[in-house]
Amino acid sequence: MIVAERKPLGEIIGFIEGFGRVLVIGCGGCATVCLAGGETEVRIVGSALRIAARKSGRYQEVLEDCVTRQCEPEFIEAVPERVTGQSVDAVLSLACGVGVNLLAERLGDVPVFPGLNTKFLGATAEPGVWVEMCAGCGNCMLHLTGGICPVARCSKSILNGPCGGSSDGKCEISPDVDCGWELIIRRMERLGTLDKLREIVAPRDWSSSPHGGPRRVVREDLRQLAAEAEEERATAA
Amino acid sequence: MRSGSNLERVLEAGHFAVTAEIGPPMDCNGDVVLEKARMLRGCADAFNITDCQTAVVRMSSIASAVLVMREALEPIIQTTCRDRNRIAIQADILGAAALGVRNCLCIAGDHQSFGAAGKLKGHPGAKNVYDVDSIQLVSILKGLRDEGRQQGGDEIEKRPPLCIGAVWTPMGDPIDFRPWRLAKKVEAGADFIQTQGIYDMQLFRQQMKRVRDMGLHEQTAILAGIIVPRNFGMLRYMDAAVAGVSVPRELMKRMSAARDAAGEDKAQARRNQEQEGIKIAVELIDQARETEGVRGVHIQAIEWERKLPEIVERAGLLPRPPVSAEA
Numbered sequence A: 001m002i003v004a005e006r007k008p009l010g011e012i013i014g015f016i017e018g019f020g021r022v023l024v025i026g027c028g029g030c031a032t033v034c035l036a037g038g039e040t041e042v043r044i045v046g047s048a049l050r051i052a053a054r055k056s057g058r059y060q061e062v063l064e065d066c067v068t069r070q071c072e073p074e075f076i077e078a079v080p081e082r083v084t085g086q087s088v089d090a091v092l093s094l095a096c097g098v099g100v101n102l103l104a105e106r107l108g109d110v111p112v113f114p115g116l117n118t119k120f121l122g123a124t125a126e127p128g129v130w131v132e133m134c135a136g137c138g139n140c141m142l143h144l145t146g147g148i149c150p151v152a153r154c155s156k157s158i159l160n161g162p163c164g165g166s167s168d169g170k171c172e173i174s175p176d177v178d179c180g181w182e183l184i185i186r187r188m189e190r191l192g193t194l195d196k197l198r199e200i201v202a203p204r205d206w207s208s209s210p211h212g213g214p215r216r217v218v219r220e221d222l223r224q225l226a227a228e229a230e231e232e233r234a235t236a237a
Numbered sequence B: 001m002r003s004g005s006n007l008e009r010v011l012e013a014g015h016f017a018v019t020a021e022i023g024p025p026m027d028c029n030g031d032v033v034l035e036k037a038r039m040l041r042g043c044a045d046a047f048n049i050t051d052c053q054t055a056v057v058r059m060s061s062i063a064s065a066v067l068v069m070r071e072a073l074e075p076i077i078q079t080t081c082r083d084r085n086r087i088a089i090q091a092d093i094l095g096a097a098a099l100g101v102r103n104c105l106c107i108a109g110d111h112q113s114f115g116a117a118g119k120l121k122g123h124p125g126a127k128n129v130y131d132v133d134s135i136q137l138v139s140i141l142k143g144l145r146d147e148g149r150q151q152g153g154d155e156i157e158k159r160p161p162l163c164i165g166a167v168w169t170p171m172g173d174p175i176d177f178r179p180w181r182l183a184k185k186v187e188a189g190a191d192f193i194q195t196q197g198i199y200d201m202q203l204f205r206q207q208m209k210r211v212r213d214m215g216l217h218e219q220t221a222i223l224a225g226i227i228v229p230r231n232f233g234m235l236r237y238m239d240a241a242v243a244g245v246s247v248p249r250e251l252m253k254r255m256s257a258a259r260d261a262a263g264e265d266k267a268q269a270r271r272n273q274e275q276e277g278i279k280i281a282v283e284l285i286d287q288a289r290e291t292e293g294v295r296g297v298h299i300q301a302i303e304w305e306r307k308l309p310e311i312v313e314r315a316g317l318l319p320r321p322p323v324s325a326e327a
Helices: A009-016 A039-055 A078-085 A097-106 A180-191 A194-198 A220-236 B006-012 B030-040 B061-070 B086-098 B112-116 B134-147 B175-188 B201-213 B232-241 B249-260 B266-289 B305-314
Strands: A002-006 A021-027 A061-067 A090-093 A112-114 A116-126 A129-134 A174-178 B017-022 B046-049 B075-080 B103-107 B163-168 B192-197 B221-227 B294-300
Touching (some): A009 A039, A009 A090, A021 A039, A021 A078, A039 A061, A078 A097, A112 A116, A174 A180, A180 A194, A194 B175, B006 B017, B017 B305, B086 B134, B103 B134, B266 B305, B294 B305
Parallel strands (some): A021 A061, A021 A090, B017 B046, B017 B294
Antiparallel strands (some): A116 A129
């Protein structure tokens, strides 16, 4: 999932304190799963904002909503209508950055503020702890490393690790961070594939990663199907 | 002869090589570099010029190398993968070669979070690069030198004559894998290897046995790293906090005994420890020389460079063999 964390309330209040009617909108996808921006958190943030407004003597009305997923156009279709219909002055999104972007593209002159810091692609390690496991680099090499990602889990994204900073299974940057390469080596030992690590991995092509510019995935087969369905509808009409 | 560097000549002639380290200053005072160079002239075959070591901004390795060459010392520039992508690295390497640099050490580089250690602020918020890793960097330099080809595939006319170095942490974790990682560096094209500082000579010798069994010592020149201990606190710190460095209890005891022998006299305690530290360094150099497959030492006297001539002298490694600096 995309792991996010709520911004400090002070920062959020700084974004929205000048607006009369604010809509706090959560997301039922990853942000809910990582307990940062689901229905519950929308209620908590909504209450906190109302309390803050009252304490500082500001007039502010805080509305609440939560959509199934803010990253899908069809799930946010109703948001612009609500914003216009209820004269919302500003929107606070408790989705990941994708949700904020998508809402911002659709909300005309109404500002959208981020209520979360989008952190990484990761998993729950234990209750209250999430760890990064994928860097979204666009050219998966997990088949070479026993399913453990050196790009995301090595602090230096070294492809021929481990560097000299590995100590007792931990990374040089912090005793709280596992050495990704220690994990890779132990995993490949168990798989009996450690020999694979004798081969040098060549400098990789990072053009599939964010370094190649904003990315898009195009599936021509799906585009074709959609075009055909559209044509059928037109013919039927 | 691939580079014609003094270091390469010394090694090819079968001499036991000595390299040392010069740390550039945190400002633009070239006199600091020149002064260190004058102080160290003649006590090593080549001198590593660190590249923003511990992620602290310092005068650039290449610029400092050029200063060092003015004093007729041979530099080994260090190139980390932390701060530059393959475009910048290759550009810098070609520039360095044009300026007369003949040795380059390829390293990953300490993570930028290190810069904020101790009293310094560093730049822990910097964005790192790590476009390539140190092994890939070695292969890139080899490609430039031996195939006349940039990493992207474009051909070049004049090839940089470089003696290519890499580092090895023989006792780093996971220790079983370390000889294999060395093998990858050798396969990538490392002409020489400088190791992380060694205090546990027994464990190092076990690792060297594995290296010899793999035949790696014949394909590259391994220079054992010696970090001159200055006091008990430094030894304890390195043992506890520096990855891949473990200090045997016996050495710790010697240093603490030296300190305690001075009683309350702090100045004497410092002198005692410094003397003991130099003695330990000389002994470690001797032991490294007696280790089969070790072809030299890389001595680091961190912020204590002025003691290097004495240490090298006492180790019986002076004068350095007279091989001409340029082909």
